[in-house]
Amino acid sequence: GESVGLHLPTLSVQEGDNSIINCAYSNSASDYFIWYKQESGKGPQFIIDIRSNMDKRQGQRVTVLLNKTVKHLSLQIAATQPGDSAVYFCAENYYGGSQGNLIFGKGTKLSVKP
C-alpha cells in the first residue's frame, strides 16, 4: 500500500489568503520529498523539494515544512492566487527503496476563490 497519504482532497481558500496543504508519510527511512502541482490536463510540475536533513525550505511564495518526529510534510503557499488552483501531490523517495520509485500521496485539490 501507499506509504504517503493525504486526507482527501479539497481545500478552498480566498484569493490573497495563505494555503496549507498537509501530507503524512509512514516510511521513516524516507529521505527526500517533493511537492508537485498538477493543473487540469497537464503533467505534474515540480514546485519544491526537501531532504530529510532539513526541516524547512523556502521558495518563491512557497514553504515546505518537514516534521520527521510525526512523519508529516506540509506545503504553505503565501498570498494564494487563482493560478495556484490545481491538485497538489506530495511524493517521497527513500535510500534503499526501488531506484527512481517515487511514491505519491493521494493529492489535494486547491480551489482559489476570487
Place this chain on the structure above:
Amino acid sequence: DTEVTQTPKHLVMGMTNKKSLKCEQHMGHRAMYWYKQKAKKPPELMFVYSYEKLSINESVPSRFSPECPNSSLLNLHLHALQPEDSALYLCASSPANRGFSTDTQYFGPGTRLTVL
C-alpha cells in the same frame, strides 16, 4: 531547457491497433520513466530506464512495451489494449545522480489515451 516533451497529446485507438507514445528530453538526464495516471488519482509507476537499460518494470502487462533508443528518447509501444487502459500516460526524466536517493523527476505534459 527543463522540458520533457510527449507526443501525441491525445490518442484514440481500438483494441486491435498498434500505436506508440513518444517522449523526449534534452536535459542530459540519464533516467526516464513511464507513469500511468487515472482520473483523480496519483501517477502510478510503470517502467524506469537507467542509462538506457530497463531497471524497473512494475508488473505491467506485456501489451505495454517500453523502448529506450538513446538517452534522450523513450517510447511506449501499445498493442491489444483494453478500455481500462484509457488514462493519462506521463513520461518523466531525472539526472540519475547519487543512486536516485535525491533524484528529482521532471514530468512531461502527458498523452491522453482512449481505448475504444
